[in-house]
Amino acid sequence: MAARITHTGQGVTYLFPNDQIEIERLDNQHELIKILLDNKIYLSPWSRDKTCPSKVLDVATGTGRWAVELGDEFPSTTVVGIDLSPIQPTLVPLNVSFFVQDASEDWEDGDGSFDYIHTRFTTGCWGDMFADIVVKAFASLQPNGWLECQELQDMAFSDDGSLTSDMPLSVWCRDLVEASKRSNRPLVAAAQLRDWFEAAGFVDIQEKVYKLPINGWPRDPRLKKLGEMWQVNMQNGLQAFSYGFMHRVLGKSKAEIEVSLVDVRKDITNPQIHAYNRFYVVWGRKPAVPTTASGSAVVVSSSSSRASMDTLIPAQ
Ligand SMILES: C[S@@+](CC[C@H](N)C(=O)[O-])C[C@H]1O[C@@H](n2cnc3c(N)ncnc32)[C@H](O)[C@@H]1O
16 A cells, blocks of 8 residues: 655655545544444534534544534534545535645634534644644634544553553554654644643543454443454554554565564454553633633633543453
8 A cells, every 4th residue: 555645845744645445444433433432423512402513623624524424413504624635525515615724734714713623533643733733723713612632542551461562562553653753743642632722721621531442352242343343444554554654754664564564463353452542532612711822821710620531341
């Protein structure tokens, strides 16, 4: 697979492909995350009856599935999706539009007119997610608007020690994280989001952390299904993720990568390894009387709360 690298004036900005395999992977991932979030696509307090958003920005929208479904759910809402790649469908609801735009630069309409800004699976896209997204979103939101980030922490964990740090899957994750740091596109950002929201001036911040099993190891049927879907998703993305970071950034040869991926695949498909990824959903409101978005903002509400890690995976 040829990984596509997108360049802007500032250099390499995105190391993953946008080919047909990736498009299908993103669409399947959308369905999977919906199941993970109990058939929801957002956790911010919107409702069709009472509180519809009026203008929404989906940053790095990908194939636009999230934006289209939000537009379907809220027909009177204007939904704008931006992405570096024009991989969105052309037949979309009238209230949804897509633009090719580098979201690390200034946002069109970034004038405070949005009341909901959303990201999902965008770590690895930004040099500095705090400055590039969280602070900019604060400035681009109306008072009382919401920012919601749904992001994966790209590390694998196990609670019972069945994934150890010397296993190929752990080594692969560490290599990926190291390469992402070296190329100034850090993959590990999700766990910091809550603090960044607070530093930018958001209030009523909520964080929910889900465990996403890497294969069908859980006994619980819903988690087993999620794990099976996530396994396929990882298998389909493995080569592209690895080439993007490990070949181009760490300088590993393609043969070297292919050899190591054989063992990584074995770990991913091994039900004896009870590994999972953490998927973070963080959402917060811009206060009615905004503070500054400089990072030295005064937090005007003390009602922020951190939802504890969901106990989604029953003991085996
Ligand atoms: C992993 S995909 C996630 C897509 C979508 N948010 C979803 O959940 O399906 C990441 C997307 O970010 C886009 N992207 C990467 N860097 C970007 C940038 N600087 N500006 C806008 N989009 C970017 C890529 O083109 C890709 O479509």
